Amino acid sequence: SCTMCCSALEIAELKKPAGPLCGNCRVGGGCKIYSERPQVCRDFECEWLTRRDLPRQLRPDLVGTILMEDADSDEYRAVCAPEKPMAWRHPLVFAHLLALAKSGRTVVAKAGLLSWRIYASGEWGPTV
Structure with a gap:
């Protein structure tokens, strides 16, 4: 029933920018074109789906943040819902x-075009 990835993420194959809800999304009901959805949608799984050790409170639509591995880099990302940029x-x-930053990971939080790096010290600052 969580459809946050259908709004917060860009889906180039559908010409959908990050922010607005995908036209194929039924809020709380999933995808209208589920069986024909693009490969990028088929391949995407947020950390809440794949890591069973994450608490229910971290479900993206509840907390306003998608936790995910970035496929194009070695970054761990928190992508915020457009209406909750500091989630x-x-x-x-x-x-x-x-905790991930302390383990040595590069951790970045994103909200639209803004992004912040989270450091092991607990400090954070804008990325360049």
């Missing part, structure tokens, strides 16, 4: 991101 600062989300 990555939620205590549960930030604690998760900080």
